[in-house]
Amino acid sequence: MTISTTSSSTDSLPDRTRPVAIWLLSVAALVALMVVVGGLTRLTESGLSITEWKPVTGAIPPLSAEVWEEEFDKYRQIPQYQLVNKGMSLDEFKTIYWWEWGHRFLGRLIGLAFFVPFVWFLATGRLRGQLAWTCAGLFILGGLQGGLGWYMVASGLTERVSVSQYRLAAHLGLAFLIFAALVWVALGILRGNARADDANRRWIGWTAGLMGLVYLxxxxxAFVAGLDAGIIYNTWPLMDGAFVPDRVYAGEMAAFEDHMTVQFNHRMLAYLICILTVVYCWRVVADGAPALQRRAAMWFATGVLLQVLIGIWTLLAVVPVWLGGVHQFGAVVVLGLAVLQAHVAYHRDDKAVQQLG
Structure with a gap:
């Protein structure tokens, strides 16, 4: 990733651009919260409770009994209610409605938290040149994410009782992409964009590869979540009585539509990432890489190992809502650490970031 975050040497002065970096990291934290709330919304099967997309007026929740009845009546028209939740009470509907409303409200809040400071920084000259264009691109991606979210919800309003796993994967994937880009640009402001010395640049391939695998x-x-594939085959390390089940990859689209295969893929890639991370961390320390690169590698390895353990726990516990949320948050943390170590490998160390260690 080669996003440029400065337009001139003066743009990197701490007194001018550090507030921009803090702003971007704050928005990244909100995106992380949005990802977790979205995961909890999915786990509580609340995502289809609001059947219309009203970007502006939808920010106001039902304020009277009459409006609540209208919203509930709309929900009663879709397959999820008729086939899964028939007989649900109004109070039960309110519970899932608030989850979805909170998720959408948080998306609107992120939009404001980005747009208002963006305009202010432009007006005061803190955002200029390539950095301004980069931030404008991030804002556009955020808008696309809102539209993609509705596209996902719409897939579950007519013939399905849940959203399409393909659209869920696209929606979640874009959210994580925005998060990673926000962190990368903020690090570029804090650390500068000078190319790293050869001692660090030798790790670019490793860090980029690991970052890509974490994203994959x-x-x-997302496919596991979209198919509810985590609530079956709840044993470890064996799956359906074997490490490699006999029926895995049975079918043309098994990798995306078969519950066993989708979960199997998620397990196998977790093992691969864990092994490669341990090897990478060992090599970085043994080869005497720069101090910040060693710290970043150890942070990343710790995050990966903890995430694997949380994933196993979540599977064995048959995905309780709170633990599923922890696992989703763990994915955000691991990707953030992957972005950090990739940035450290690609760009020269700076005292501002070294102090974090």
Whole structure:
């Protein structure tokens, strides 16, 4: 990733651009929260409770008994209610409605948290040149994410009782992409964009590869969530009585539509990432890489190992809502650490970031 975050040497002065970096990291934290709330919304099967997309007026929740009845009546028209939740009470509907409303409201809040400071930084000259264009691109991606979210919800309103796993994967994938880009740009402001010395640049391939694998694992996790594939085959390390089940990859689209195969893929990639991370961390330390690169590698390895353990726990516990949320948050943390170590490998160390160690 080669996003440029400065337009001149003066743009990197801490007194001018550090507030921009803090702003971007704050928005990244909100995106992380959005990802977790979205995961909890999915786990509580609340995502289809609001059957219309009203970007502006939808920010106001039902404020009267009459409006609540209208919203509930709309929900009663879709297959999820008729086939899964028939007989649900109004109070039960309110519970799932608030989850979805909170998720959408948080998306609107992120939009404001980005747009208002963006305009202010432009007006005060803190955002200029390539950095301004980069931030504008991030804002556009955020808008596309809102539209993609509705596209996902719409897939579950007519013939299905849940959203399409393909659209869920696209929606989640874009959210994580935005998060990673926000962190990368903020690090570029804090650390500068000078190319790293050869001692660090030798790790670019490793860090980029691991970052890509973590992102792919997140996409595979979205397919697991979209198919509810985590609530079956709840044993470990064996799956259906074997490490490699006999019926895995049975079918043309098994990798995306078969519960066993989708979960199997998620497991196998987790093992691969874990092995490669341990090897990478060992090599970085043994080869005497720069101090910050060693710290970043150890942070990343710790995050990966903890995430694998949480994933196993989540599977064995048959995905309780709170633990599923922890696992989703763990994915955000691991990707953030992957972005950090890739940035450290690609760009020269700076005292501002070294102090974090």
């Amino acid at each position: 694992q997140i996409i595979l996790g």
